[in-house]
Amino acid sequence: MFKNFRISSFLDRIYNSRKGSAEYYIVLRRIIITTMMILTTLPLGIMIIINHFQYRNHLRNELIAPIITMANKTKHSFELLLEARLSTVRFIATAYTYEELKDSQNIKRILSSLKNEFGGFVDLGLIGSNGILESYAGPYPLLGKNYADQTAFQETLIKGKYISNVFLGHRKFPHIVVAVQHLNDDGQTWILRATIDTDQFDNLIHSMGLDSKSDAFLVDNQGVLQTNSKLYGNTLETCPFKIPSNRFESHIFETEAPDGQNVLIASAGFSAANYTLVLVKPRSVVLQSWYALKTELFVVFVIGFSLILLTIIQITNSLVRRLKESDEKREKVMDELQHSQKLSSIGRLAAGVAHEINNPLAIINEKAGLVNDLLDYSEPFSNQAKFKLLVSSILQSVDRCRTITHRLLGFAKRIDVKIEPMDANVVVKEVLGFLEREALYRKIDIRLKLFEQLNTIDSDKGQIQQVLLNLLTNAFAAVADGGVIRIETENFRVSGVRITVSDNGTGIPDDIIKHIFDPFFSTKKEKGTGLGLSISYGIIDKLGGTINVFSKVGQGSDFVITLPKNPEHSPEDDHDQEEHQDTAD
Amino acid sequence: MTKKSIKILLIDDEEEFANTLAERLELRGYETRTAACGEDGLDLLSKERFDIAVLDLMMPGMNGLDTLRRIKSDAPDMPVVLLTGHGSTREGMEGMRLGAFDYLMKPLDIKDLTQKILSAVAVSDGVKK
Numbered sequence: 274m275f276k277n278f279r280i281s282s283f284l285d286r287i288y289n290s291r292k293g294s295a296e297y298y299i300v301l302r303r304i305i306i307t308t309m310m311i312l313t314t315l316p317l318g319i320m321i322i323i324n325h326f327q328y329r330n331h332l333r334n335e336l337i338a339p340i341i342t343m344a345n346k347t348k349h350s351f352e353l354l355l356e357a358r359l360s361t362v363r364f365i366a367t368a369y370t371y372e373e374l375k376d377s378q379n380i381k382r383i384l385s386s387l388k389n390e391f392g393g394f395v396d397l398g399l400i401g402s403n404g405i406l407e408s409y410a411g412p413y414p415l416l417g418k419n420y421a422d423q424t425a426f427q428e429t430l431i432k433g434k435y436i437s438n439v440f441l442g443h444r445k446f447p448h449i450v451v452a453v454q455h456l457n458d459d460g461q462t463w464i465l466r467a468t469i470d471t472d473q474f475d476n477l478i479h480s481m482g483l484d485s486k487s488d489a490f491l492v493d494n495q496g497v498l499q500t501n502s503k504l505y506g507n508t509l510e511t512c513p514f515k516i517p518s519n520r521f522e523s524h525i526f527e528t529e530a531p532d533g534q535n536v537l538i539a540s541a542g543f544s545a546a547n548y549t550l551v552l553v554k555p556r557s558v559v560l561q562s563w564y565a566l567k568t569e570l571f572v573v574f575v576i577g578f579s580l581i582l583l584t585i586i587q588i589t590n591s592l593v594r595r596l597k598e599s600d601e602k603r604e605k606v607m608d609e610l611q612h613s614q615k616l617s618s619i620g621r622l623a624a625g626v627a628h629e630i631n632n633p634l635a636i637i638n639e640k641a642g643l644v645n646d647l648l649d650y651s652e653p654f655s656n657q658a659k660f661k662l663l664v665s666s667i668l669q670s671v672d673r674c675r676t677i678t679h680r681l682l683g684f685a686k687r688i689d690v691k692i693e694p695m696d697a698n699v700v701v702k703e704v705l706g707f708l709e710r711e712a713l714y715r716k717i718d719i720r721l722k723l724f725e726q727l728n729t730i731d732s733d734k735g736q737i738q739q740v741l742l743n744l745l746t747n748a749f750a751a752v753a754d755g756g757v758i759r760i761e762t763e764n765f766r767v768s769g770v771r772i773t774v775s776d777n778g779t780g781i782p783d784d785i786i787k788h789i790f791d792p793f794f795s796t797k798k799e800k801g802t803g804l805g806l807s808i809s810y811g812i813i814d815k816l817g818g819t820i821n822v823f824s825k826v827g828q829g830s831d832f833v834i835t836l837p838k839n840p841e842h843s844p845e846d847d848h849d850q851e852e853h854q855d856t857a858d
Numbered sequence: 859m860t861k862k863s864i865k866i867l868l869i870d871d872e873e874e875f876a877n878t879l880a881e882r883l884e885l886r887g888y889e890t891r892t893a894a895c896g897e898d899g900l901d902l903l904s905k906e907r908f909d910i911a912v913l914d915l916m917m918p919g920m921n922g923l924d925t926l927r928r929i930k931s932d933a934p935d936m937p938v939v940l941l942t943g944h945g946s947t948r949e950g951m952e953g954m955r956l957g958a959f960d961y962l963m964k965p966l967d968i969k970d971l972t973q974k975i976l977s978a979v980a981v982s983d984g985v986k987k
Contacts, residue, residue: 628943632872632943634964634965635872635875635943635965635966637965638964638965639874639878639882639965642878643878643881643882643885646881646882646886650885671965675965679963703955707951707954707955710959710981714977714981742951
C-alpha cells in the first residue's frame with residue numbers, strides 16, 4: 274500500500290515535471306522494475322521457501338521411517354536369534370537331568386549335536402548352585418572354575434537367564450555367553466552356560482543390505498562395539514557416537530561423525546540384552562532425493578526468476594520508452610500550442626493596434642495630401658517650398674506607418690489556419706475571377722492548363738487564394754499590356770499538388786531574386802509593402818509546401834508552389850523566411 | 859469621358875477622412891458626394907446618378923459588404939472601388955466576388971485611387987458600349 278502510494282506520487286512527480294530529463298526515466302524504470310520484481314518474486318520466493326520446508330519435512334519423514342523400521346526389524350532378528358539360542362540352552366536344561374549333564378560324555382555329545390544343528394556354539398558348561406563349574410564341554414580348561422562372585426552368575430540366579438556382552442575368547446574370536454537357570458522338582462538349582470560366537474551377528478548385519486556409506490553395528494550400554502563396524506572400529510572398541518542406552522526404545526538423531534560428515538543415526542535398544550542396534554547413514558545418502566528435489570526447486574526458481582526479470586525488463590523498457598515518447602509528443606504539442614497561442618494573441622493584439630491606428634493614419638494621410646494639393650494649386654508664397662518639404666515628410670512618415678500596420682495585419686492574418694479539403698483548380702479559378710477585369714482591360718492573355726484528376730488536398734483555401742493573388746498580382750505587374758500569364762496545375766508526387774504561375778514579363782535579376790522572399794523587400798518602391806512574397810512564403814511553408822522561383826531577365830518568371838496532402842506539423846518560425854534563398858536556374 | 863464628367867459617390871463613416879478625400883478629388887476635377895453610412899449612400903444613389911462609388915468596407919451599422927450588395931442590386935452597372943482598413947485581402951476578395959471592381963487599402967495613395975477610378979469608369983463605359 275505504502276509502496277504503491279509512494280510510487281504513484283513519484284509517478285505524478287515525474288509526470289508533472291516538465292523537466293522530463295533522461296535521468297527521470299532511468300529512475301522511473303528502476304522503480305518500476307524493482308516494484309515489479311518484488312511483487313512477482315516475493316510470492317514466488319515465499320512459495321518456494323514454504324515448499325522447501327514442507328517437502329523437506331515430508332521427505333525426511335518418508336526417508337527416516339524406513340530407517341527406523343529397518344533398525345527395528347534387524348533388532349528383532351537379533352532378538353529372535355538370541356531367543357532361539359536361549360531357548361535351545363533352556364531346552365537342554367529341561368530335557369536333561371542334572372546328573373546327565375554332569376556326565377562329561379553326555380555334555381560333549383550334546384555340544385557336538387548343538388554345533389551340528391545350530392552352529393555357533395563354542396562350549397557348554399554346567400554350573401552348580403554354589404557357582405562351581407561342574408561339567409564342561411569345550412576348548413577351554415575351565416572345569417572347576419568358580420563363578421559365584423560374578424555378576425553374571427548373580428543375574429542368572431535372579432532372572433533365570435543371562436546374555437553377556439561380547440568378549441574375545443581364547444582364539445581371539447568374539448563370543449557371548451548365554452546362561453539359563455534350571456530349577457528341578459526337588460528344588461535343586463543349577464545353571465547351564467553356553468558360549469556362542471558372534472558370526473551370526475555379522476550375518477544378520479550383512480543381511481540388512483546396507484550401501485557402502487552406511488554402517489550398522491551393536492553396542493552395549495557402555496558404548497562398546499559388540500560387532501565389527503565397517504567404519505567405526507572393531508569389536509570391543511568404543512563407538513565414537515553417544516548412543517542412548519534406553520532399552521526397548523528406538524531413537525533417530527543427527528550427529529557429526531569423526532570424519533566431519535553429518536550422519537543420521539537410528540538406534541534400537543534390545544529388550545532381552547544390553548545391546549543397542551545402531552544404524553548409521555550419512556545424511557547425504559538419506560537425503561539424496563531431497564537434495565535432488567532441492568536442486569530442481571532451485572533450478573526452477575532460477576529459471577523462473579530469470580524469465581520474470583527478463584520479461585519485466587522488456588515490458589518496463591517498452592513502457593518507459595512509450596511513456597517517454599508520449600511525454601515528448603505531448604510536450605511538443607504543448608509547445609506548438611503555446612507557440613501558436615502566443616502568436617495568435619500577438620496577432621490579435623497586433624491586428625487590433627494596427628486597425629485602430631490605421632484609421633487616424635488614413636485621416637492624416639488625406640489631410641496632409643490635401644495640404645499638399647493646396648500648396649500645388651495656391652499662388653507662390655514665402656516658405657512655400659519649405660511647406661511642401663514638410664508635407665512630403667509627413668506623407669513619407671505616414672507611408673512608413675502604413676507599411677508597419679500592414680505588416681502587423683499581415684502577421685495577424687497568417688496566424689489562423691483553417692484546414693479543409695481543397696481543390697486547387699477551383700481556387701485558381703476563383704482567384705482568376707478577381708483579376709479578369711484587369712486582364713480584360715489590359716488585354717493580358719491568361720492561359721490555363723488545369724490537370725483534371727488533380728489530387729484534393731487538405732489546406733487553407735483562403736491563404737492559398739492570397740498566395741495566388743500575390744503571385745498573379747506580381748505577374749500582372751511584370752507583364753506588359755497584352756502579355757501572357759500561364760497557370761498550370763498538376764499532381765505532385767503521390768498525393769500533393771503543384772501550381773505553376775508563369776509570365777513572360779520583365780523577369781527578375783539575379784541579385785534581386787535572392788531577396789525576393791525577404792520581408793519588406795520590394796522593387797515597387799512606395800507602392801508595395803515588400804510583404805507579398807514573404808507572406809506567401811510563410812503561408813506555403815506553414816502549410817507544409819514549398820515555393821520556388823525561376824526567372825530570366827527579359828523572358829519572364831516561373832513561380833512554382835508545391836503543397837502536400839496534409840500540412841505537416843512543423844513549428845512555424847517567422848524568421849525562416851529570412852533564411853530562405855532561392856536561386857534561379 | 860473626361861475627369862470633369864466623372865461623378866463619384868464616396869461612402870465612409872470617418873467623416874474627416876471622407877471630407878478631406880472628397881476635397882482632394884474635387885481639386886483634381888472629380889465631382890464628389892460623400893455619405894457617412896451605407897443607408898445615406900443608398901439614399902443618394904437613389905436620387906442621383908453616379909459614375910462610380912468608393913466604398914469603405916469597415917463601417918458601423920450597415921457594413922461595407924451589405925452596402926455593396928445593395929448597390930449592386932440598385933445600380934448593377936456602376937463600378938465600385940472598395941476601401942479597406944484591414945490588411946486582409948479576404949474582405950477585399952469577398953467584395954470583388956460580389957462585383958466590386960477593385961479594392962484599395964487605407965491609408966491610400968490618391969494617385970492609386972484616381973487610377974483605379976479611371977480604369978473602372980473606362981471598363982464600365984467599354985462594357986456599356
